[in-house]
Amino acid sequence: MKRLLFLLVILGGCSPSVTNSSLKTDLQNPRPEWLTAKPVSPSYYIGIGHGVKDGSNNYIQMAKKSALEDLVSEIKVNISSTSVLSQIDINKEFQEKYEQIIQTTVADELEEFEQVDAWEDDRNYWVYYRLSKQRYKEIKDQQKRDAIALGLDFFTKAKESERKGETVLSLGFYYQGFRAIEKYLDEPIRLEFEGKEILLTNEIIANMQLLLDKMELTVDPNQIMLNRRVAQNNLMVLAKVVDKTSRRAITDLPLVAAFEKGAGDVFPTYKTDGSGQARILLTKISSRDVEQTVGVKVDILSFSGTNGSDIYTLVAQKMVVPKATVLMKVQRPLVYVSAVEKSLGVDKSNQQITNRIKNYLVNSGFEFTEDINKAELALDINANSEKGAVSGSIYITYVTALIRVSTARDNKEIYATTLDRIKGFSLDFERSSQEAYNKSLEVLEKEKLPELLNAILQ
Numbered sequence: 001m002k003r004l005l006f007l008l009v010i011l012g013g014c015s016p017s018v019t020n021s022s023l024k025t026d027l028q029n030p031r032p033e034w035l036t037a038k039p040v041s042p043s044y045y046i047g048i049g050h051g052v053k054d055g056s057n058n059y060i061q062m063a064k065k066s067a068l069e070d071l072v073s074e075i076k077v078n079i080s081s082t083s084v085l086s087q088i089d090i091n092k093e094f095q096e097k098y099e100q101i102i103q104t105t106v107a108d109e110l111e112e113f114e115q116v117d118a119w120e121d122d123r124n125y126w127v128y129y130r131l132s133k134q135r136y137k138e139i140k141d142q143q144k145r146d147a148i149a150l151g152l153d154f155f156t157k158a159k160e161s162e163r164k165g166e167t168v169l170s171l172g173f174y175y176q177g178f179r180a181i182e183k184y185l186d187e188p189i190r191l192e193f194e195g196k197e198i199l200l201t202n203e204i205i206a207n208m209q210l211l212l213d214k215m216e217l218t219v220d221p222n223q224i225m226l227n228r229r230v231a232q233n234n235l236m237v238l239a240k241v242v243d244k245t246s247r248r249a250i251t252d253l254p255l256v257a258a259f260e261k262g263a264g265d266v267f268p269t270y271k272t273d274g275s276g277q278a279r280i281l282l283t284k285i286s287s288r289d290v291e292q293t294v295g296v297k298v299d300i301l302s303f304s305g306t307n308g309s310d311i312y313t314l315v316a317q318k319m320v321v322p323k324a325t326v327l328m329k330v331q332r333p334l335v336y337v338s339a340v341e342k343s344l345g346v347d348k349s350n351q352q353i354t355n356r357i358k359n360y361l362v363n364s365g366f367e368f369t370e371d372i373n374k375a376e377l378a379l380d381i382n383a384n385s386e387k388g389a390v391s392g393s394i395y396i397t398y399v400t401a402l403i404r405v406s407t408a409r410d411n412k413e414i415y416a417t418t419l420d421r422i423k424g425f426s427l428d429f430e431r432s433s434q435e436a437y438n439k440s441l442e443v444l445e446k447e448k449l450p451e452l453l454n455a456i457l458q
Contacts, residue, residue: 032119034128044130047071047113051125059125063118067129071113072106075136101310102183111139148189151180151200155193158207167211167243168252174208175303175312182311209319212298215253216244217322219280219296224328227376228285228365229457237280237326239296241272249276256299260325262292269299280326284457288365290330297323332367333456336375336408342384343433344397352437353401353419353444354381360449375408377456383440385433388423396425397432399440403448405456415455417448 039046049067051059113131120126154177161170181189181201189200220238239257241250255270257280264285270278280296298321304312339354341347357379358368369375381403388396401419406412422443424436 029119029121032117032128034117035119035126041130043133045071045074045113045133045136047074047129047131049127049129051127053120053123053125060127063125063127064129067127068110068113071129071131072110075106097314098185098311101314102186105183112136144184147181147184148191148200151177151189151204152191152193153177154180155200155204158204162207162211165248167215167250168254171208171211171300172303174204174211178204178208178312178315179304179309182309185311185315205315205319208300212300212319212321214244215241215250215298215322217241217255217296217298217324219324219326222324222326224326225331226285226328227331228333229376235282237282237294237296238277239270239272239280239324240275240277241298241322242276249274251276254299254302255296256302257294257296259287260293260295262287262289262328262330264292266294269302285328285330285365286457287330288363290332292328292330294326294328295323296326297321330365332365333376334369334374335361335366335377335379336369336372337379337381339379339381340383341381341401343437344385344387344429348437351381352441353383353403356441356444357381357403357449357452360453364453372408377414378406378408378411380404380406383419383437385424385436387429393427394425395427395429395432396423397429397436398423399433399436401440403452405452415452417452419443419448 034048038048047067047070049063049065049070051057051061051063051066053059110131112135113129115127116130117128118126154173158170158173158177161173178201181204185201188202190197191200192198193200193203218240220240224235224237226235239255241253241255242248243250249272251272251274253272253276255272255278256268257266257270258268259266262285264287265283267281267283270280272278280294282294285292300316300319300321301308301313337354337358339351341351341353361379362368366377372378381401383399383401385397385399388398390396398421399419400421403415403417403419404413405415407414419440422436422440424432424434424439426432426435
């Protein structure tokens with residue numbers, strides 16, 4: 001009986017302390033109701049954010065960022081059926097992208113939200129934000145009024161410049177007008193301009209397209225025969241832009257050039273001069289294709305400057321811009337090869353170095369001829385291996401190779417290099433010579449062939 005009483009005393013002294021400690025913690029730091037179920041309010045946008053106390057980050061900032069993202073997710077973008085976005089995005093190709101951009105913009109520009117509460121335990125931190133729907137609407141309405149006023153001002157300047165025949169200036173003003181109101185593509189902006197009701201965003205885009213439609217862009221020549229070694233051709237194409245009706249040259253118009261088929265180096269950006277012309281410079285052909293094209297078009301994206309607009313980029317994809325294409329028929333340079341490859345002074349049956357260089361050049365768009373009079377380039381290779389020392393049962397051999405590329409007509413050197421004493425070792429001189437040649441191919445592949453090709457194509 002005494003033993004039973006003793007156990008009851010021990011249990012009575014221990015177990016209440018654990019229970020009371022747990023209850024005390026819960027009572028001192030009760031979990032708020034807004035963590036159990038997210039509040040729903042007709043007057044506020046609500047955002048709940050969470051950060052983990054793992055010691056590797058700023059959990060408070062993480063929770064705040066998370067809360068703002070949650071709050072913004074409640075602010076929906078509704079696309080009006082009469083908006084310019086609905087008209088140009090018939091298949092809804094970029095509506096989702098537009099909505100994502102707007103949501104990001106809303107998050108960046110959000111203001112006057114307030115922190116309602118915060119709660120934390122040993123491992124977590126939560127924060128509760130809210131934003132008045134009425135106040136948010138008032139702020140956005142004022143921003144919209146300011147944007148429309150600015151957009152209309154630029155639209156007016158664009159129309160004035162257009163009537164004066166200042167095409168590029170007009171396009172610039174239209175872009176500025178678009179940038180002012182680009183956040184409102186999802187809704188129609190109706191206003192009166194020169195006694196007529198217009199949808200401002202629609203008019204801006206339509207007028208930009210009309211200006212582009214009035215342009216005629218040509219290239220001269222539009223078809224070129226050229227050699228793979230383009231540097232030998234001094235290739236330059238003249239692009240010209242005029243007004244289709246008046247034939248007046250359009251000056252200071254930004255153009256962009258790029259390979260559409262094939263590959264190479266073409267200087268990308270230009271502006272037309274006082275005669276409406278720009279000289280397109282092509283400096284390198286790097287594709288093996290026998291037919292390649294370079295497209296030259298009006299650079300409508302350049303009006304956004306260095307700080308481009310993602311929304312404008314989306315809309316610009318739907319615009320039809322003046323364009324011209326240069327067709328290039330590429331001739332493969334003919335190469336004549338003279339080669340001597342020896343192993344320990346005896347001609348090799350398999351010219352390894354020569355074959356590796358020839359394969360590389362074939363894959364790079366070159367052809368070979370046995371008639372030096374037809375060749376443009378001459379490739380000379382002279383390689384041999386020599387015996388080295390013998391150490392026990394190991395025989396050492398060295399390969400030295402001279403490689404030279406020159407013009408076939410006047411023997412002008414373009415490239416020359418040496419594989420100098422590449423070492424091989426094996427159980428006899430014959431096999432060590434073969435090993436030295438194998439290692440020479442590795443050096444050739446990694447170091448020499450790319451620089452050889454670059455030298456030829458310069």
